Amino acid sequence: MAKVIRGGTIVTAADTYQADVRLEGEQIVAIGQGLDTSGAEVIDAAGCYVFPGAVDPHTHLEMPFGGTVTADDFATGTRAAAFGGTTTIIDFCLTKKGEPLRQAIAAWHEKAANKAAIDYGFHLMIAEANDQVLDELQEVVEEEGITSLKVFMAYKNVFQADDETLFKTLIRARELGALVQVHAENGDVIEYLTQRALASGNTDPIYHAYTRPPEAEGEATGRAAALAALANSQLYVVHVTCREAVEQIAQARERGWQVYGETCPQYLTLDISYLEKPDFEGAKYVWSPPLREASHQEVLWNALKSGILQTVGSDQCSFNFRGQKELGRGDFTKIPNGGPVIEDRVGLLYSEGVHAGRISLNQFVDLVSTKAAKLFGLFPRKGTIAVGSDADIVIFDPTARRTISAASHHMNVDYNPFEGMEVQGEVVSVLLRGEFVIRDKQFVGQPGAGRYLKRAKFHRP
Incomplete structure (x- = not known):
């Protein structure tokens, strides 16, 4: 009808x-x-x-990490996304070295099939860039319609790829018409700082942030941008958190390089002090990159307003506090990284952005829907009313006004990082x-x- x-x-x-x-x-x-x-x-x-229905370009549903699996799958995660005004997500498909890319893609199709309540696509992680992978990418792009590739510069000995892998991926992406995404943190430096912290007996959640300083994010962002320029390719930096990274993206864009950036609601509204909550409550706020000092928030808001950053993703990656986050008691490196954000992304950006006078109404729509649709090959089918x-x-x-709470949210997780926050x-x-x-x-x-x-x-x- x-x-x-x-x-x-x-x-x-x-x-x-x-x-x-x-x-x-x-x-x-x-x-x-x-x-x-x-x-x-x-x-x-x-x-x-x-x-227009919102487009969330950054989700992790039913994703394995640190010996456990995210609490929200494609059924609960997309249902919660819909409550928050999101009608399309792009989820990250994780690959394993030595296995065909299509094997990982098939596994993600199986996760989503008959569960997703809203439309969805996949990004594809690239862990190695050998001849087999580089050849297979043409089929991935042209037949699967997966036109964005993710390279991790962090999580040493888990997801982290070397610069050669990133550079080869950038070149191949230019040839095939794909957008390369990076998790931009210097994983080698973080590994050293982490081991030093543990050796000194510093095991509380706050050390997750102390061992991943903003300088490590800024350095990796600048390095990735330079490699993208050298490859004459296109780069999208996910979950930007700090002044150091924003400055690198701004400089790259001023030079005419095809570099784009995303931030997330948690970095716009929460700060490093949340990791210091007593009784291990700080573990609820452990994600990577970590929360920063509050002074970085206005830098991010200004970057959204000025167009240095183009999108706001959720980086939805939910783990229950009880039984999952608690795996890291006594060792912050064992706390599963991530938080539940998919349901509150749109509402937080409207309330803290539009209602608070930081961005315009039209910029809000661009940030939560239109620009992601354009960057990731969905516009004008998605991302606009036309x-x-x-x-x-x-x-x-x-x-309307509402108060965010785990008691009323629809995500399959036992806490909400924005608990008690009133939004317009x-x-x-x-x-x-x-x-x-x-x-x-x-x-x-x-x-x-x-x-x-x-x-x-x-x-x-």
């Missing part, structure tokens, strides 16, 4: 205006004043914003390709309704 969303204020990355939106099948078919409602369900959006685009719609009440604005309803997933704050979607998205090759936005 056709639907007409009436009375709302449409907000895209470029425009803000009042109009009706008509949905037929899975697409938007008309936008205008006083649209014909015959044969259509009328959805009243008076007093609300009408946003005739012919998928009918992924969020109806958002800017006057709330998602009311969410449609995925013309069908309700969230209706009047209730989940009405179906596990398995989400589709795998083959993405277009990288084009400079």
